[in-house]
Amino acid sequence: MRVGRVGTLATAGLLAVSGAVAAVPGGSAAASAVTAASSTAAASSVNVSVNTLEGLGTIPATGYGLNSAVWDSQMNTPSVQGLLGQAGIGMLRYPGGSYGDMYHWQTNTAPGGYVAPGTDFDSFMGTVKTIGAQPILIANYGTGTPEEAAAWVQYANVTKGYGDKYWEVGNENYGNGYYGSGWEADDHSSKSPTTYAQNVIQYSKAMKAVDPTIKVGAVLTMPGNWPDGSVATGDSADWNRTVLSIAGSAVDFVIVHWYPNGTGAATALTEPDQLPGELSQLRSEINEYGGANASRLGVALTEVNAGVDEDTQPDALFGADTYFTALEQGVFTVDWWDTHNGPTQISTAPDGATDYDDWGVLSSGTCVGSVCEPAMNTPFPSYYAISMLSKLGHPGDQMVRAGTDQQLVAAHAVKQANGNLAVMLVNKDPANAYTVNLHYSGYTPSTATPTVYTYGDEASSITSAAQGSSAVQTLPPYSIETVVLTPSGNHVSTLKAPGSPVVSQVTDTQATVSWTPSSGGTATRYEIYRQFGTTSELLAESTSTSATIANLVPGTGYTFNVLATDQSGNLSPPSDPLTFTTGTPAASTCAVDYQVTSGWGSGYVTAITVTDTGPAPINGWSLTFTFPSTSETLSSGWNATWTGTGQNIEATSLSWNANLAANGGNSASIGFVGNNTGAYPSPAAISLNGTVCSTTYSS
Template sequence: MPPLHSTPRRLRRPARTAAALAATLTAALLAALPATGQAAAADAPPPADVDVTVNAHAGLGVLDETARGVNAAIWDSHMNDPEVATLMKAAGVGAMRYPGGSYSDIYHWKDHTAPGGYVAPGTGFDDFMGTVKATGAQPVIIANYGSGTPQEAADWVRYANVEKHYGAKYWEIGNEIYGNGHYGSGWENDIHADKSPAEYARQVLAYAAAMKAVDPTVKIGAVLTMPGNWPDGVIGDGEAADWNHTVLAAVAHDVDFVSVHWYAGGDNADQALAKVAQLPGELREVRSQLDRYAGADSARIGIAMTEINTNTGGSRLTGRPNGLFTADAVMTALENGVFTVDWWDTHNGADGITTVDGETDYGDMGMLSNATCTGTVCEPAANTPFHPYYGLKMLTALGSTGDTMVAAGSTGRQVSAHAVQRANGDLSVLLVNKDPNAAQSVDLHYSGFTPAAGTPDVRRYARGDSDLANATGTASASRVSLPPYSLTTLTLHPKAGSGPSPVVSTPGAPRTTAVTDTSATLSWGASTGSVTRYEVYERLGTNVQLLGESTGTSATLRNLPPGSTHTVSVLARDAAGRLSVPSVPLTFTTGSPQRSNCAVTYHVDSGWGNGFVATVTLTNLADTAIDGWSLDFDWPTPGQSVSSAWNASVTDNGGRVHVTGDGRLAPKGGSTASFGFVGANDGPNPAPTAFRLNGTVCTIG
């Protein structure tokens, strides 16, 4: 065979047949006709790199006034510069946390001292509150647990809210108290002789009682570890449970919120940006723990992420990828039940100097420069915004207090999407292009929303932009091109006569009143207006399916699989057939059967943050013996897996675990079988919710 592009051997032309002549004539006639389908195909745009789908009927919750927050530290001499309030107000900051991380556990507010640490001039509580008020934010205050007392905290509440009328609502008890050395590693000051989680819980109750005796309206927060992050799962000597389970078992009915911190880590920018995908599972586990220990009270307990950043050291901190991370991670946390996300830090200080995306990265975990130097390399003038500031500011183009977050999904790994249904009916969509090298074309699809004709409003933050740029005219409602390493927000107006019902309000947040292995009964607050019925929709990614409906404010959902997790919202339908804005979502998990022919207990014996040892015990409750058995269960989150096992043969295939044993199980509980395994968890480590012994769903003990 000749090589490609070589000259073929000359062949003798065959005589034309009648069929060939007819085909030639037909082709000529077609060529003479006006170009229609062929031209349209030629003019059609090439397929997009990514598809993004937004579903306005899949609610993710409402933006709280404190949704976007920052930390402020007493060692920061620029804390209360006038420019700070101006910049933070422009970025929509609604919460400011004080007096600053671990310094909180050495800080005494009355004399404004922090023994062993540096306190900058002009950073006292009243100075801080001046900046808070100028910003239009709420304070989040950390009461000194490490070296303070309940009385000292109560006196602070009295000064703040009774004497000064500041209306300070949110008060955390300590900072990262689990880092007090109880689990080996210690960075947090704690002078208590007993540094256990049990002692922290006892003290939280004492602090809460003293502080609420002064002002019953204050909200008290307890410190938890973030599931999947050290020391989650670590059990101290002689203790029965890890930090979270010990603390919540004691205080769940007496606190108003819990506080978690999250630093993504990762060896490079791509890894840090990818870590955002772990947040939904980790935050779901926090809520599951609250559900377990608080029961019906869980609904009133908020989750605050009072510190967040990519990592704790040296690079990628002021650079562009951390700006992308800010927008993506803050919205992901808010979409998964957090009421405030507080960036660490407002100002921090230069550290390791690197080059990121062609720019100097100062290794500074602050949003604004404090003009410090590392060696001969100095930051720009004080209060110059770094990229994370603009990542936070972009969220002002996405939504405001009271707007409803709705589901948005992307088919591309390099593009993430977030969406907000505005109170005026508009829909805003934030698109994050995490690819540093290539633009990404995106096709946009909508459910529950029909865009009006015309171009959407577009705000952009990309290379070359010194602030959020007006890029209106660069996108349509159905397609947009995202520059490399960029944030783009589109705001679309609804087509006339479409959008949320204008005559019925959003239903109240649904709550479970009864959950079995196959059903769940929900109730919710009534909508105002001419409601014809309520509809309960389950969110499946960016799709929804109708699970139930009612003319009243309750419904029972039936035929649910045992041990299955469901996230639902309630929408009201008006007489014209239009649906309301979706309610705040509710996530619940069905239980195991009350009666079955088998029973299983699952116990985590020990853990170390990203790994654990577990024991599973199974009992045959049937009337006949079982000779040779198999047990099947699924991991609740993607990062869980089995590494090794004993006393049984265990296989883990994509999160589905199959276990076989050769032993005999006597009838009616006459004997048990147990096996153990070492597991790994890249993220949270919740227990499986359904076990099947030889195909039968078991009760879980």
């Protein structure tokens, strides 16, 4: 469960409500855990594979984001503007977390909270323009009105001509007490998701009547994070399904926050691995409940922080990994919490550094007892982590697949517009350096010595040097390193990547993929590749702009890229990725209904109905399926003998429900309780006695 975080911004001498979770300090236990993990490493080397044939989309101009807040007296000072500009911040969020639901832009006030001088909207926009960023603005839902929000749009984009594109309706409105915990201001007589969704429609109508070009976002919760799955008394569904079903067609994007709540650095540094599953499940919910045009809804991750060792190296390593993991999943902005926040308690990080429990990227220059932070606006390691992002790639550059065989080393890669390939390496081991062996598919680096940017453990700057080779690099402990490689002199196709592919006519065994043509030359044919980690499999070729892929496996997830081939046989860059899941057979001798009935963030309940639809009765049955995510485990079950081996689950009939009559004459009702740490997607295929059943999902 997330609760609102209250931190002291001592420069103001008053409370600053951020909406973030309470931090869990790292301490010596965390250091022992990470050291123990590193001691189990098989060797001091790691293999990193980069496949430039597997595109993950382009870096958005809004990708590298940061929160700013009206209680921060430093937010618009020239020194802060300079630091944010140097870090390459592309999006700034305003007026700051939970303050968004009590802030009145016209008067620059937040009744019940503190607003520092010099933090009004126009001053904020001065910072935005100075650093070349875009704003994302929180329209006051909790204590405001659609008319107030529309007047803000009028002032920003008509009166002042700022061209502010992205507008959120509220902050964490599920935290208004409706599900038990309340930190978010909400003056509405009803605090239900239905009321929020209905009001979002009114906000969107009023705001777009002023400027139809803006994009309006609605607040959701991340799957596997409270209150996801919670259904309040009198409701028929949880927050996400309700809001999407009612307001999905009225908005342009959805907003989620992610504070994974791990205990200690060792856990926190594994948590970016949860993001692909959680964001994939979120996209599935959007597609299922968001209406006919749900695929157009973007995802904004407008608050994120590990909440562990926030002012030391672990949070920086978490941040660098998290930004690109989220962007690779199609998120259009990742907004770190936050610029300044203030210290609250003192602890020691695994590398021995002092942590102040300050969630800001810049020091507030204040003290807890006799322990004081560095001077005002001194960058913390998380600032340098954000700064390192631009060493990897700039807006418009293409993210490509990278993988590693060492759990303590993360890797991300970008094909830059100038033809260079950049590879970011994140060493989460506080004690050991690694020899990194680099391998490439679809790219031949030159023999020139690469330029390597390094942010070392607790360093006060980012260094650069020509070092190592395209094949081997040394990665220091607790460091972020970006290796920039130049291409060989081999001919490169002038063709641009094909347009984003779409899928249609998906069945259990085939799907049709189509795309817009490649430009920049003559494409002789197109090749459709399936992504397998960092290995690609050619599935089909086409001389047109579509192809039907056959012989697919029922209930299986696929990710495809399309590449064009020129007259010399050279491949274009890959298209954006296309991800979909094949269905179960429309006709089978069995049918299963799989219904998640409730959830509470770390667990959920599922009811399953099993029916024999074939011509012969069944006496004794076994139902089998596989959890799609490693974050799911079986806790217990009923009306069957339940066993789980890793992600593979089996439910075997009992004596009293072993008989299933032919042709749907009766059904067996069974169920289980699952545990989850993050995503908990439903299995895509369920088999009865080895036969894949026609499966429906309800909630």
